[in-house]
Amino acid sequence: MSETATTHPLLEQHRDTLEEAARALRERSYYSRYPESPSPRVYGETAPQDGQDAHERSLNASYSALADQPSTGREVGSEVSPYGPTLGVRYPELDVDAAMDAALAAMPAWRDAGAEVRAAVCTEIVDRINARSHQMAHAVMHTSGQPFVMSFQAGGPHAQDRALEAVVAALEEQSRIPASVVWEKPAKGGPIRMQKDYRVVPRGVALVIGCNTFPTWNAYPGIFASLATGNPVVVKPHPRAVLPLALTVATAREVLLEAGFDPALVQLAAEDDGGTLAKDLALHPAVKIIDYTGGPGFGAWLEAEAGKAGKLVYTEKAGLNSVVVDSTDDLKGLLGNLAFSFSLYSGQMCTAPQNVYVPATGVDTDEGHLGADEFGQHLAEALSRFTADDARAVEILGATVNDDVRGRATDVPALAERLGGEVLLDSRAVTHPHYPDAVVRTPALVATDAGNEVAYTQECFGPVAFLVRTADTTESLRRFAETVREHGGMTASVYSTDEQVLEDAREAAVEAGVALSENLTGQIFVNQTAAFSDLHGTGANPAANAAYADTAFVANRFRVITSRRHV
Amino acid sequence: MSETATTHPLLEQHRDTLEEAARALRERSYYSRYPESPSPRVYGETAPQDGQDAHERSLNASYSALADQPSTGREVGSEVSPYGPTLGVRYPELDVDAAMDAALAAMPAWRDAGAEVRAAVCTEIVDRINARSHQMAHAVMHTSGQPFVMSFQAGGPHAQDRALEAVVAALEEQSRIPASVVWEKPAKGGPIRMQKDYRVVPRGVALVIGCNTFPTWNAYPGIFASLATGNPVVVKPHPRAVLPLALTVATAREVLLEAGFDPALVQLAAEDDGGTLAKDLALHPAVKIIDYTGGPGFGAWLEAEAGKAGKLVYTEKAGLNSVVVDSTDDLKGLLGNLAFSFSLYSGQMCTAPQNVYVPATGVDTDEGHLGADEFGQHLAEALSRFTADDARAVEILGATVNDDVRGRATDVPALAERLGGEVLLDSRAVTHPHYPDAVVRTPALVATDAGNEVAYTQECFGPVAFLVRTADTTESLRRFAETVREHGGMTASVYSTDEQVLEDAREAAVEAGVALSENLTGQIFVNQTAAFSDLHGTGANPAANAAYADTAFVANRFRVITSRRHV
Structure with a gap:
């Protein structure tokens, strides 16, 4: 020394x-x-x-x-x-x-x-x-x-x-x-x-x-x-x-x-x-x-x-960040939390969720059973409401960072058609009150069936998310694990009131090699990790070594x- | 758990x-x-x-x-x-x-x-x-x-x-x-x-x-x-x-x-x-x-x-394991230690020394000042003596592992001529008392000038060592650091009674990214590392990552x- x-x-x-x-x-x-x-x-x-x-x-x-x-x-x-x-x-x-x-x-x-x-x-x-x-x-x-x-x-x-x-x-x-x-x-x-x-x-x-x-x-x-x-x-x-x-x-x-x-x-x-x-x-x-x-x-x-x-x-x-929705006892919290996660910085975070797996059999919630399409509607409405006020929305959305992101967000119907999906919610252009040249876009939501893998197995960086309809939660977890293991993923989350489903989700996360957030309905978001406690990335899937x-x-x-x- | x-x-x-x-x-x-x-x-x-x-x-x-x-x-x-x-x-x-x-x-x-x-x-x-x-x-x-x-x-x-x-x-x-x-x-x-x-x-x-x-x-x-x-x-x-x-x-x-x-x-x-x-x-x-x-x-x-x-x-x-000889207060211990290190398993260890750098100005020892060639003679004699008795030698030398090693050891004069070096000690065939088919060879010593880099900058796995004549210890340390940094090395050792030379050798070892043994004259050999204490390899030079x-x-x-x- x-x-x-x-x-x-x-x-x-x-x-x-x-x-x-x-x-x-x-x-x-x-x-x-x-x-x-x-x-x-x-x-x-x-x-x-x-x-x-x-x-x-x-x-x-x-x-x-x-x-x-x-x-x-x-x-x-x-x-x-x-x-x-x-x-x-x-x-x-x-x-x-x-x-x-x-x-x-x-x-x-x-x-x-x-x-x-x-x-x-x-x-x-x-x-x-x-x-x-x-x-x-x-x-x-x-x-x-x-x-x-x-x-x-x-x-x-x-x-x-x-x-x-x-x-x-x-x-x-x-x-x-x-x-x-x-x-x-x-x-x-x-x-x-x-x-x-x-x-x-x-x-x-x-x-x-x-x-x-x-x-x-x-x-x-x-x-x-x-x-x-x-x-x-x-x-x-x-x-x-x-x-x-x-x-x-x-x-x-x-x-x-x-x-x-x-x-x-x-x-x-x-x-x-x-x-x-x-x-x-x-x-x-x-x-x-x-x-x-x-x-x-x-x-x-x-x-x-x-x-x-x-x-x-x-x-x-890059990777495919995934959300598996099985059931919830706090639908409002779930929708609010997801709306924030999708909207924050217009989904331009490496940790922003992209694919939401929902079973065709629907989702049990504290507001009753919702079919997959109903759940999609609820999520689309939550996104719309969350970004409805331009002046407040820009403080969450920020601006799109480059033409690549803008290209995808500007014509979501064309994107959905090309990918074989349906537009549940189009992206909306928001006028920034102070920066008229900024291109600000709200998140879009595109629905597709799990069989249409091409639609959701590439990273779609920016304000477009996918609602992926699966047969059931078992398929949701399998698709989640498989896509992340193959294409990578920085984050994952699951919503369920069933302890066995949560346990299965943890196994699927281990299989995928990605960290899992469970039932986030409050002020913690899947896109955010805390230094000293949460690891950012795992090195266990292709998104990050x-x-x-x-x-x-x-x-x-x-x-x-x-x-x-x-x- | x-x-x-x-x-x-x-x-x-x-x-x-x-x-x-x-x-x-x-x-x-x-x-x-x-x-x-x-x-x-x-x-x-x-x-x-x-x-x-x-x-x-x-x-x-x-x-x-x-x-x-x-x-x-x-x-x-x-x-x-x-x-x-x-x-x-x-x-x-x-x-x-x-x-x-x-x-x-x-x-x-x-x-x-x-x-x-x-x-x-x-x-x-x-x-x-x-x-x-x-x-x-x-x-x-x-x-x-x-x-x-x-x-x-x-x-x-x-x-x-x-x-x-x-x-x-x-x-x-x-x-x-x-x-x-x-x-x-x-x-x-x-x-x-x-x-x-x-x-x-x-x-x-x-x-x-x-x-x-x-x-x-x-x-x-x-x-x-x-x-x-x-x-x-x-x-x-x-x-x-x-x-x-x-x-x-x-x-x-x-x-x-x-x-x-x-x-x-x-x-x-x-x-x-x-x-x-x-x-x-x-x-x-x-x-x-x-x-x-x-x-x-x-x-x-x-x-x-x-x-x-x-x-x-x-x-x-693989690498070029190096010994820098500057001076010693225990010539006998030095020679005995090196003879053992060269002879053990016929130099077929990834840790066996290969290149011995000796200054043309010679080496101060407790038995007087030795010119570089004199030192080489002493080392050659020590090697000869150490392996003189066939029955005892085989218990140190073992058998040559493959034809590649045998090829190099069998015609050392030709090898030396090809590399532009001089044979100070030829390898000797030893007859194994129990295994007549074993090819057992004693270590050879080939001398060369430091300028003749081709002779000593490739690993010569097996019973051939090189005495490399440098201008002085400063050049020895420089050659040692450069060759190991470029070609790799698993071990290195230095002999000196001068604290400044030892300090310089430590710096050279850091530069080379190789562990250093200093003045080994007893029962610890440069080719041996102890689990829990010595790291084997460093990952800091090309010999090992x-x-x-x-x-x-x-x-x-x-x-x-x-x-x-x-x-």
């Missing part, structure tokens, strides 16, 4: 936090360091305005906070808000080879600082990002199209909690390796004694490839798991969601410098829309770890090609090098 | 062992459950004879203990002892699809038994294997060509200790997941409470591909890590080293059956020499985890192709599936 390791001022400052968070992670109990309410009472009276001002200052300007990165001298940036405005932020283009050299040069001091100092510095980075949560909310909103409060929560405190979770998971794992041990083997003529020193060493440069819809939430676990285990990180944001990660990287570099480390430990690799930088970076020989969130095409390429080159690849891609944040997510990001000698 | 999990009789029986072993693993302190001495005083007066009798009964016969495996009805087996005799054991050929079905059918009960019961059953399997250590020694000796005592130790108790290490590492990791937790989030109107249940689930069938030289030692970590995490295992032995793994699998099946589980959890897939079964099994859709020890060609294929198919692949391949047995070796073999509900 070096001198630095025991005396760094941030160590004392964050010791309690790290201990509390570690305990929560071990127990998987409730823990949140970063308040999810954007209220001025929590973040300070001037925080909302300060955040907005800071955001606006960053628009239509060069991003000077990253001017000290190794650069080609060119600027890049082609972000357009899903709400309409062009952001006009110009980022320095990274000189990749120089950046890799800088990252590798920064690594030894960071490695030798030890796991505890790294965890403390990472915590300080997350704290400092938290202080900028209002600014971040604007950046996330105007790159992802999320509504404001969600941008604040998911892009801010919830992402920050996931970051701290990764830091703590990494620290726990590194702390399990003793620094040194005296090993004593009994032998004739007296014991053989050896001192063995164990050094935690990083793998090399870690690449984190961000996505358009959750630029921070999905990038933080990889960034902080790699950084906390000693690896320098190059962050490659989605070309349409650079700003939130630029703010993240700039903050990290600021803290690293203040803490006595080289800011080259965290660098941003921005590019214009349509570039191939992610591929180039992934194959760069200095890169040893890759975290990716995004479409399955590039994800599969990374797993194959970068994996072949000996790099560790952690991916989150890893989970935020279990041991497997952190343990292979560092290696242990032993030196031994007689004493 | 199921009923089984808390009441299984093996739980109580092995509780103390598992606790002790877990403590040792956490502390990385000395621990061994299985005595390494083959003495009748340890294993019982009749054990040696009983073991030999049992071995002899298995020769020239159908291997009936595996007759209950799903079989094609054909028999396979083409083992010939490196000591000469044909073994004549005929193994039932596995019906692969039926075997995979059987394995998957056996999985749920094994999964639901829970981690503790699995660990206890695995411990019982290892104990039962231990009781057959004398029989195993003969099986290992007559497939690998190891000398008898080494066959007993490395093939028996040392392998068994590594097996228990994997069991305990897997148990520790699974035990970190609570079975259930009540999560309580503060909220307006009272806390939101959810019960969350976490289930440890296996990935699927695990394939373990064994090697010729260490059939048990290199296969046990994978077998037991996968089995202890709930995965059924198909063991694919090297076609020339089936018997030790047949005995292992038969024992495992016996214990599983007695313990109330399906023996299909462990199956043997033997084949004749020259088959492609490993490839076919690796690509079988039921197989989700692969452990491999063997040549780098097939290892790289597995990493690329099976990795691409989404399987977890753990490999140990994993280490026996760290957390990363076990944590990804199972996944966690959550179910949550309001309470």
Whole structure:
């Protein structure tokens, strides 16, 4: 353990936090360091305005906070808000080879600082990002199209909690390796004694490839798991969601410098829309770890090609999130909960439900028995009601993020016809009161029979859900397990008043390799997971090969090098 | 936790062992459950004879203990002892699809038994294997060509200790997941409470591909890590080293059956020499985890192709094990230690040293300053002396395992000429007093300059070592780090009386990603690692992508599936 390791001022400052968070992670109990309410009472009276001002200052300007990165001298940036405005932020283009050299040069001091100092510095980075949560909310909103409060929560405190979770998971794992041990083997003529020193060493440069819809939430676990285990990180944001990660990287570099480390430990690799930088970076020989969130095409390429080159690849891609409806004693709660889950951010969450399996024999409810079609009508009405008021709806729906999503939502009858389904509820265009250029769409509901697999066995990202009519709940569970096992799934939920059905659903979830939520009728939604308690993804089905944040997510990001000698 | 999990009789029986072993693993302190001495005083007066009798009964016969495996009805087996005799054991050929079905059918009960019961059953399997250590020694000796005592130790108790290490590492990791937790989030109107249940689930069938030289030692970590995490295992032995793994699998099946589980959890897939079964099994859709020890060609294929198919692949391949000689205060100890390390099993260990870097400026020793060539002479003499007596030499050297090794050892002058080196010591043919057909060769020593990289930058498996003359120790350390980083290495050692050189060597080892032994002059050898304390491999250089047995070796073999509900 070096001198630095025991005396760094941030160590004392964050010791309690790290201990509390570690305990929560071990127990998987409730823990949140970063308040999810954007209220001025929590973040300070001037925080909302300060955040907005800071955001606006960053628009239509060069991003000077990253001017000290190794650069080609060119600027890049082609972000357009899903709400309409062009952001006009110009980022320095990274000189990749120089950046890799800088990252590798920064690594030894960071490695030798030890796991505890790294965890403390990472915590300080997350704290400092938290202080900028209002600014971040604007950046996330105007790159992802999320509504404001969600941008604040998911892009801010919830992402920050996931970051701290990764830091703590990494620290726990590194702390399990003793620094040194005296090993004593009994032998004739007296014991053989050896001192063995164990050094935690990083793998090399870690690449984190961000996505358009959750630029921070999905990038933080990889960034902080790699950084906390000693690896320098190059962050490659989605070309349409650079700003939130630029703010993240700039903050990290600021803290690293203040803490006595080289800011080259965290660098941003921005590019214009349509570039191939992610591929180039992934194959760069200095890169040893890759975290990716995004479409399955590039994800599969990374797993194959970068994996072949000996790099560790952690991916989150896409899947078929499923709801099995068998029966309920709270129909209103069920419908309200599902309406929210489908509507939130227009279904543009990797965790948003897509396929609702309903038995043709119908659903027993506290409001009487409903046929499958009746249930469909109820769900369609609940969706309509929930999104009826434009001004309130936009605060849930946000804006559609890209033309792909818009294309599917704009002509649902054509989509349904092509897929052989019936439109139970069409998507409605909502006019945003403040952003007339935003394309805002309410969720559509398309019904189909379970035999028509083509309709519902591909991810239909965005505001279209499917009501899948099965023969009975047994078929529902079988279809659910089969489709998720084959095509992947990030979430699943079941509604039933029958304990045996719930037990069968748990078995089906195990079979599918997906986490299950049961009878959600209140303020917990299937699309949301809590850091420190819920794993995000399982790594057990094709949707993701890893989970935020279990041991497997952190343990292979560092290696242990032993030196031994007689004493 | 199921009923089984808390009441299984093996739980109580092995509780103390598992606790002790877990403590040792956490502390990385000395621990061994299985005595390494083959003495009748340890294993019982009749054990040696009983073991030999049992071995002899298995020769020239159908291997009936595996007759209950799903079989094609054909028999396979083409083992010939490196000591000469044909073994004549005929193994039932596995019906692969039926075997995979059987394995998957056996999985749920094994999964639901829970981690503790699995660990206890695995411990019982290892104990039962231990009781057959004398029989195993003969099986290992007559497939690998190891000398008898080494066959007993490395093939028996040392392998068994590594097996228990994997069991305990897997148990520790699974035990970190609570079975259930009540999560309580503060909220307006009272806390939101959810019960969350976490289930440890296996990935699927695990394939373990064994090697010729260490059939048990290199296969046990994978077998037991996968089995202890709930995965059924198909063991694919090297076609020339089936018997030790047949005995292992038969024992495992016996214990599983007695313990109330399906023996299909462990199956043997033997084949004749020259088959492609490993490839076919690796690509079988039921197989989700692969452990491999063997040549780098097939290892790289597995990493690329099976990795691409989404399987977890753990490999140990080959490397350039290095010794850096700078100075010593115990020349005699150094020479004796190196002579043993080179001679043991004729250098046919993945951990045997190959390249000895010596500075042209010479080596300071307690017997005066030696020029590089003088040092080479001393080392050559030490090797000659150590292997001078045929009857004693064979007990260290064993027999050469295959024609590839024999080819290199038989005409060292031609090899040296081709590589541009000078023969300091030729390999000598040793006549085995009991096995006249065994090809036994003493280690050769070839000298070359560091500039002649072609000579020493490929693995030269078997009894040929290289003395590499460098300008100085700085170059030695640089060459060592560079060659290992590029070509891989399982072990490294350094000799120096200078604390700064040792510190530089530790840095070079970190750079190379290989474990370092310093100044070994006694009864610890660089080729040997101790379970529970030394990691075997690091996963940080091309020689191996994993280490026996760290957390990363076990944590990804199972996944966690959550179910949550309001309470």
